[in-house]
Amino acid sequence: MSYAIVETGGKQVRVEPGRFYDIERLDVDIDGNYTIDKVLLISDDNGITIGQPFIEGATVEGTVVAQRRAKKVLVYKMLPKKKTRKKRGHRQYFTRFMIDSISVGGKVIAAKAEA
Numbered sequence: 001m002s003y004a005i006v007e008t009g010g011k012q013v014r015v016e017p018g019r020f021y022d023i024e025r026l027d028v029d030i031d032g033n034y035t036i037d038k039v040l041l042i043s044d045d046n047g048i049t050i051g052q053p054f055i056e057g058a059t060v061e062g063t064v065v066a067q068r069r070a071k072k073v074l075v076y077k078m079l080p081k082k083k084t085r086k087k088r089g090h091r092q093y094f095t096r097f098m099i100d101s102i103s104v105g106g107k108v109i110a111a112k113a114e115a
Contacts, residue, residue, distance in 0.1 A: 002110035
C-alpha cells in the first residue's frame with residue numbers, strides 16, 4: 001500500500017491513489033487536473049522516503065471532482081442583561097480532489113487502479 005503525505009492549504013494530508021479528499025479550495029475547474037509538488041513523505045514497497053522539508057521531484061497528481069461548501073458554522077454572541085445579540089454564520093469553501101498517481105522523478109510509484 002503506497003501513500004504520500006502532502007501539504008496543501010496550510011495542512012498536511014495523507015493521500016492514497018484512488019481515493020478522494022476534501023482540501024482547501026483550489027482555483028481549478030471541475031474535471032481539471034492539478035499537481036501538488038509539496039510532498040513531505042512517500043511510503044511504498046521499497047520503504048519510506050522523507051523530505052527535508054520536501055522531496056525533490058516528487059509530485060502527486062489528481063483530478064478535481066467538485067467545488068463545494070462545508071456545513072454552516074453558527075457564531076452566536078450574547079451579552080446578558082444588555083440586550084446585545086449577534087448571530088453570524090460561515091460556510092467554508094473546499095475542493096473534492098481525487099488522487100490519480102504518486103510519482104518521484106517522473107517515475108510513477110503508485111497509480112489509481114482502473115475499473
